[in-house]
Amino acid sequence: MADDDEKTIVNAQITESKKERWENAVDSDGKYPSMSHLIRVAVEDQLNEDESGEPDTPSEVSIDFDMDTVIDELDVRFDEVYDRLDRIEASADAQQQDESSLTTEIIDIIPSLPDRDAARMWIDQRTDADGNLNNEYISADEEGRAIASATRLANYLDEDEGVVRQACYRIDKSGQRFWTARENGETWLFNLTNE
Structure with a gap:
């Protein structure tokens, strides 16, 4: 994985229904503080699962997102x-x-x-x-x-x-x-x- 200080913006297109589902996951219990965090956790979990065969836990992913900086x-x-x-x-x-x-x-x-x-x-x-x-x-x-x-x-x-x-x-x-x-x-x- 790249150095934690380096940030790159990645865009994705999804259907409106998926967007609503993802927004509900962000809003529901605070487990995912932002849409970006949800996407990062899901992608990392999938990659780790593909590599090891075991799901990754969200607590292993660190988020460093500052909207003011963006x-x-x-x-x-x-x-x-x-x-x-x-x-x-x-x-x-x-x-x-x-x-x-x-x-x-x-x-x-x-x-x-x-x-x-x-x-x-x-x-x-x-x-x-x-x-x-x-x-x-x-x-x-x-x-x-x-x-x-x-x-x-x-x-x-x-x-x-x-x-x-x-x-x-x-x-x-x-x-x-x-x-x-x-x-x-x-x-x-x-x-x-x-x-």
Whole structure:
């Protein structure tokens, strides 16, 4: 048997009629001061009987049960769960802020073109005959660098390519004038000004 100072909670499911019978045994003559004591005595008696062939007497079993200690332990465990939930919520909030910041950065960098035909031409000009990226960093307008491919956006922003690709899809689904194209195994994002 385990050290008497170590306690472990064990749960069991029983029918309502057995529960009432056990409660009556606890309430009847004080032989069993609690349901836990009744269960411990019965289990130990059965195990001892199985081992020796003789029934064990209840007086051989010692009970050390303090409900206040159990309640205190439950309070500590609930506090730990609430702390974990708070950390998860804070992490989710930080991730949402990071995604919002990434979305803004991507929108500032992608090219603004009149329509999908212009976007397709952009893709054709920035891929070679094998579909590999070549000169995408060429400026789309006077304001500077414009990048449309998720691969190059990820490199430029020093972000994970999968995260950038997902951000591109979220931007596309935002209901504004953004369009995501999937060409040559690459994800491209454009701001279409005339659509």
